[in-house]
Amino acid sequence: MYYINVDGLKKCYRKEVRGDTLKDTIKSLFKREYKEIKALNGISFTVEKGEMVGIIGPNGAGKTTLLKILSGVLYPDEGNVTIDGFVPWERKETFLNRISFFMGQRGFLGVTVWDIPPVDGFRLIKEIYGIDEESYGERVEGFSEILNVKHLLKTPLRKLSLGERTKVELIASLLHLPEFILLDEPTIGMDVISQKRIWDFLKEYNNETGATILITSHYTRDLEELGKRIIVLHKGKILFDGEKKQLQEKVKGMREFRVRCRDRNVKLPAEVYKWEGDTAVFNAPDGEVKKLAFTIAGIDGVIDIHIEDPAFEDVIRRVFKEADNEEVS
Template sequence: METQNPPAVHIKDLRKVYVVSQQESGAKAALRGLVRRRSIEVPAVDGISFDLAPGEIVGFLGPNGAGKTTTLKMLSGLLHPTAGEVKVLGYTPWKRDKPFLRQITLVMGQRNQLVWDIPAIHSFELNRAIYRIPPDIYRSTLRELTDLLELEPLLNKPVRNLSLGERMKCEIAAGLLHRPGMVFLDEPTIGLDVTMQRRIRSFIAEYNQRFGATVLLTSHYMADVEALCRRVVVIHHGRLLFDGDLSSLVQKFTDHKTIVVRLGDCHADLKEYGEVVSCVDGLVTLRVPKSGTAQVTERLLADLPVIDLLVEDPPIEELIERVFAQEKP
């Protein structure tokens, strides 16, 4: 380790294998199943290692079933690893020591911890008692969270009457009242509209700044990751695919650049310059091999009446899609 502080999260060769009993179809097989169940081992996390430095916000990416949630559950102490090392804030999570639990939170976009039928403020008060938050600290944290997330009008409405986005804001606030130094966010913006996504995103950044909290975030929205995380960890089929800067992920997995050229019209045939992705109202998008970018740009400028020209990396969404598609188990 280069940093002097011990890492907030340390995992090494972490594995989680689920034993799943299989049910075969057919009456005969069903009868056999009564006597003896066939079970198979499914590795959900298959030997991953990474460290998180204190105060880092890291994006944890992978397609559905990649092992993200399983990893988060091992890090928060809900799951016992099958093998490997795991330390969070110096604790072994699955022991669920009380001092450890007081310093972490797990917010899941698809699960609710708030009491459904009563206003969120009651759940907040319950968390105050559970985490033994001193009254003055509770009051100031609640005020801060209320301001940042604009909770004021929501606190006294029964949770079941809140919209999805409003409820998510309350869920996040409930999870952060005890000011955890380690925050696990599993799809915190799932199902939310763009405005709400943006608000939650800026809130996460703000919380990280203000409290120096370490944040590990999974999301299917690349905008979340681009806005919040310099570093990303990508897993697929339970294995580590990439760990590093978002920009070097782009470097590593793209062999193409996108050139957007604005011409007077669409008539010119640009096939000889590269693959034409689209051509709308004189705005042509070309995909060209990375090594030939400079040369193609030069030729375009020389040959055609170019009004404007832009060289870009392909959108991160497309990139991630390709990364997952390439990697076969």
Template structure:
């Protein structure tokens, strides 16, 4: 049985539109125009136990709304969702003890108390034994290198330290399904790297099921087995990043190093010049023309080194959204 499964999952938000001015306010007392916005449009997901899946999409695509429905925070307008065999909107206590939601722009720790106090409250809330709590927290705190921070008021911690404490709080009761919504949002590259390494190690050791959203493609590339891409509330791709690049990018990039400087006019006849310097250049060509362009470059220019690369995955995804 999949750990996470949805069928035609939908969420529609309803609001009321008011005409401007006093007359609009008076008119609104009598009749109001209803506006419906479909945030999620028939999403089908199937994530097996132990998978680590990236959930990608631009702002407003419906990622966070989907996670909130899967964690039971929001009720779906229609469709079905199952997490560990439970219906999330039922808020079954047995399900809630086995899932966790971490949001990079929200916090569950009390602002004016040390993180440790929040850990103790969560221990009681999730009925974690004293022995399990000590073993679990000690392991997480050591892995995240925050042993000297857990007794400091949360509001005095840096963003990276606070995010690490949030992860401890979310994982101290060993949930089986973890929803991660932008866990590295706003962090510096060092903090991002440490959190990625921690999540990778945790997944290898415990084999939990992770659904991760992130605008940092490095997070997804280093962590995820496969990805689901959502845009305007609908799934537009599901598979590996490598297959995504092959499917939606019809070009290759030839990276060149020169023994003597080359003019840009000598390069444009082979393809689009993406980068150029005295030492080298990068030329983008259609995939079908890669062999011909490579042969022409080697024959006509002073090439000392050459490599063929796929287009960066961030550019592929950006182009995919722009096409949509």
């Protein structure tokens, strides 16, 4: 028996279709038209206790929907889920007490009063979960030390930056030491150093407590930080489920060059796969990035060069070509 069993999960949303014209708006007052969106279209996987799994995919892939179902916030249309024997949407208290669903800065503290400092919110959580004084003190101290927010615990929430708020929300969501944690894009909008702190913190938490952790992201660069196992979601289906190394092997050699040129007639020593205005976009193997950058910098008509990790949409397009052709209806 696995810790998490997900079998044939499907979820459709009904979205109202509206035109842009005044006529359309008036028409929609009398007759509403809906379109079905298959957010999850038959998802199955299992997870062992203590695993840390990264779920990645572009915008609209179904990541948040999947986490909402696993945390018991949302019912699926079809399929079964058990987590340590519990069915999440039955919302048994023993289950809810053992999990945490982290959605960035829209967490527990944010729904309380904005004028209160994090530490007051933490105290409230302590009471709700009946955490003893000693464990509470240790956890607040330890977590805020690693995340570097110790000096902010008495500052009203509304005075904290987005990244700082995310960090104190993360602490709030882990104070009861959950053994199953769902994190929806935990590092969004953070500077690189803060992101690193969060990743290190989660790995440490996973090591120390043996908690099972699922994390979503839509950045290719996060691959490095996510757990050993990666699930790639796209249009409500799983395109890849396996060792991160295997996926990294596929993504390798895909650094993306974005070269702004005087016009599209500038000759570049690479196969341009798309132009965005006067910016040429192409990929280069990792080993050739430096050489190519120097060569391009010397070409007449080149204005600017950016080298980035490829956008996830591009990874999907190139690595999983076949699957991308399937349209979601």
